Amino acid sequence: MQEIFEIKDKDVMGRIGRLKTAHGVIETPTIMPVIRPGTDASRLRAFGVEIIITNAYITYRSPDLREDAIKKGLHHLTNWDRPIMTDSGSYQLYEYRDIEIANSEIVRFQREIGSDIGVPLDIPSAIDITHTRAKMELDTTLNRLREARNLIDDCKDDMILAGTIQGSIYPDLREYAAKEASKIGFDLYPIGGVVPLMERYRYSDLVRVILHSKLNLEPASPIHLFGAGHPMVFALAVALGCDLFDSAAYTLYASGGRYLSPMGTYFIEAMEYLPCSCPVCSRNSVRDLRMDEGLLADHNLYTSFEEIRRIKEAIREKRLWELVQMRVQAHPKLLDGLKEMVSFADFIERFDPISKTSFFYGGPESSRRSEVLRYSNRLDRFELEGNVLITTKKRLDIEYDHLFFLKPPFGPYPEELSETYPVGPSEIPKTPDHEAMVTAAANIRRLIALNPKVRFVIACERDWEEYLRGVIEDGVEVVWIER
Ligand SMILES: [Zn+2]
Known part of the structure; x- marks a missing residue:
């Protein structure tokens, strides 16, 4: 396998890395804003965005978009010349339980339209299903991962193939998934099926799911925490070894009038001051943000990238642990997540650099x-x-x-x-x-x-x-x- 991920610096289990794609190198940890297929993403450069993610299934489903994507390519379609990751429709599968496309078809389509990182059509198992059901779904996912790996040649194809780890909340299934996916061999491992855990603030479960996956993957492989877009979880997730995040959160939260911060979520209606100095917050009033969802979304994205830069600097200074301890104060359940993390201390110790400054x-x-x-x-x-x-x-x-x-x-x-x-x-x-x-x-x-x-x-x-x-x-x- 080609070496596409290089680790520059690390602290706790977090790292600053460089991921090589066909459209350039990105520095991790970073966030991939979720872009509606066919929309212009060029304005996102101003926020510090290096890579975006868009949905290949939705592109495929619309005849116009599909034709354009095949003819002109995904990068033309989104007016974005840097790396693009595509999602395969797994989320739609989770939401509607039924979509009309085969795994092989969506994998080929992602390659055909020039995606830099493609994903097989895995099954995002729910968090409230039985072990038997979760195992059955996982076996299907693993078969699809094998099928996709056979279609996409690691050396000849430009597209990086990601192998998503599923297994609901069952530790043995996450471990099994990670071991099997490693055997198949991928360049990037998304950890999937975690959105419902975050929506319910089940951070202890989230930490367990991440660690049971992560500890059974090659330590040097990049990890994408699929669906994690709230800045208050970034520090904890990076400390657990996650490198990539995607954010639909910045617009979704804005549409609900919510102002994101690494310290938690505020309702813009209830705010009197803006505790942020991003270009939006320094030029507008609370009232302006209340009236304009777009401004609110822009702030949410600025603050998300600010947090990523803060995390990177903390990794450099070997003070990531200290940052995580501050961030988990945002919510008592996040603190539970950190407590769960320290119960894995013996494992984490193997990753953590030996020498730091303080x-x-x-x-x-x-x-x-x-x-x-x-x-x-x-x-x-x-x-x-x-x-x-x-x-x-x-x-x-x-x-x-x-x-x-x-x-x-x-x-x-x-x-x-x-x-x-x-x-x-x-x-x-x-x-x-x-x-x-x-x-x-x-x-x-x-x-x-x-x-x-x-x-x-x-x-x-x-x-x-x-x-x-x-x-x-x-x-x-x-x-x-x-x-
Ligand atoms: Zn702001």
Whole structure:
């Protein structure tokens, strides 16, 4: 398979990448605005759009559009000379359960009209169906993926073929789908069937679906989260390894009078101020936006791209985790999504870069960050003998052979690591939360257990007492010091 995706930078599981298509290279993460077939997309360049997505099935269904698309090509039809992805009609299939086209026909059609990224006609399984039904639909989807792969030659065809991962909300089916699709071999993997989860704010399920798919795909493959267009989910989704988004949301939300922001959704009717400085919001009043759905949609698109740029900069600075922690404050269910994510910490740790510039403790979920897990797993690398002092302050009246400082959530760390990431340059609140203390105490116990011949003395404040109970019961000497 040709290498069409190159990763430039990464943080958590997110990355900045370059995806090569027949109409140029795009930088990910990015958003593909959804364009009605046959409409002029050229004005979208001003928003930072690099790639658009349009519906091949709707183009096919209309005799006029179909003829034009075949004769002049999709790019001419949309007045867009950069990359275009096409959707196969799966969504229409989901909405109306019945469409009149065969998989092979729509795949060939996408190639014929010059789509840069084409998709087979997968079945977007609903989220409330039985496992048996979901498996049956998935088997059909996988057969169509195989059929499409046989039609589109990876080396000869210009069109990138995407293999959509389905499987409803069942973890085993998502895993199976990802493994099977990987065997067939695609250049891009959309994760499909997630719109109903987002509509119902079921972010824990969304996180599970993404991870069960993602963790069974080649780590270097680009991922498209099909149907995710709200800027408040971008940071979380990128941190989970998603590279492409599509947005019909910017117009759909505008038609319902909704003003998008990475912090959530506002109703323009209820707003008094515009908390944004995009070209729309700096030149118009709330009243103008109330009267003009087009302006509202433009703001929604500007703010979506602003968030993508913010995410890219966060990846560069290795502060994506911190951004995600801010973004999940937008909705309690998003916070549940982050909690679900940290339950996969052992897996995420394998992707996360080892060296960053700073570690900011932003709440209980930070105790399960890759850096903390990694530190805990490496407590066995210290060669210790004699007396070890673990302390929150430098105490000169206790003799020691090795000095460890104590810092939640990491626990004990040797003096030499004071300047080393992640322990050294970490920014921890003055009063650490319960989870940070629990994690730190667990690491103290672990260090003690790893070094049975060493005599440990712990010198710390009374705040630690409840967390060190087990250690004290085991006979380790603890010296209480004043704050
Ligand atoms: Zn704005």
